[in-house]
Amino acid sequence: MKANESLADALGEAGLTQAELAEAVNDYLRSLGRAGTVSDRTVRHWLTGKTRWPHPRQREALEAVFGCTAEELGFAPPAGRRSPHRTEDPVRRRNFLTAATGTTAAVVPLVAARPYAVGTTDVIRLRSGLDALTALDDAKGGHEALERAALAGAAEALELQKRAASQRIRQRLFSVAADYTKAAAWSLLDAGSARRAIGYLDRALCLAGMAQDSVAELGVWNLYAMAARQQQDYTQAVSAAQAALATRITRRDPLFASLAHGRTAVGQSHLQDRQGALRSLGHAEEALAKAPEGTPRPAWMDFYGLAELLALTAVVRDYIGDAAGAEAASHRALAAIPQQFRRNRAMVTLQLALAQLHQRDIDQACGTTEKVFALMDGTPLPGRMRSFLGDFHRDLITLSPDASTAREWKDRYRSEWSQT
Structure with missing residues (x-):
């Protein structure tokens, strides 16, 4: 058997x-x-x-x-029997997104309400749509169509919870709605619109609470920390990261604890709390080493692992004045980032350029930024990346205002990163 x-x-x-x-x-x-x-x-x-x-x-x-055939699920008819031929797809599911011109996501209109009570099948269908959004974000980053699709998914989940077959199903639908709303918030954060994102995060945190879903709560607090950092409120960024660390899931799964520690370290580095930041990084590394592989986790967490922790380490090292350590961590992160995370690779490449710039390697730093534009070729630069390039430009003209390389970089790239 x-x-x-x-x-x-x-x-x-x-x-x-x-x-x-x-x-x-x-x-x-x-x-x-x-x-x-x-x-x-x-x-x-x-x-x-x-x-x-x-x-x-x-x-x-x-x-x-x-959403697949019985045979694809590993079942096989008895010897001598063939599986009945199907003339149409038996799977009563729909995707939230369809591709239009290869890049833009469009929301499929909601189907008519069904007469039966909403159950687990509906939850799985909605989760599948959420996974599609995550894949789209990995490929393209935050953009308006992703935000609209995420809000549509949240609205459907909230509508379906009114006909939930049980309180358990209702809570799972609140969890799905929280994750969709969080996805909409992330889309705005990646576009550099932290102020608008906070409204969605407030709503997502409320939904996660009604769902009693600590994973969703941690995800929301993680984005709160990022939003606070965008708004340069670093004390609040640390507080949000520590709130993520206090969620129940961090006690059950060290991978989530590692992310929360890493996010705390970033906030502390911006506050010039060198010892606190290094201590938090150490906790993040210890937790990551304890995280079991193969544990089922939501798709949005796929981005986090050794590569992302190294990327956070590079940020922390640069802000506490260890540019050489930041450069080393950036190189290690780039070697570990999975190929599908193109935008993450571009962000770490830009962090590498900053670390080189802060060591006064002007020519090398400017050359490294060329790889950022090459990586993102064919895709508009997310607002968060454009802001990061603005940081590079300001530091470049501060450290080397008269260098010919700096002038050439400005002439070649300024219009591209400031208007894309």
């Missing part, structure tokens, strides 16, 4: 327990007017391989929950 690894992988990716999958399948069956009799034991039989080919209605429900 061979375990069904495909189903186990799908279960982990969806972040569902065996009991929650049973609940989702039963929700779907009841929506068709059928009895929902799937139990934890049924799911266990699917996972262990004891049941290799579920009943037809159960297969249909599984396909609806996961």
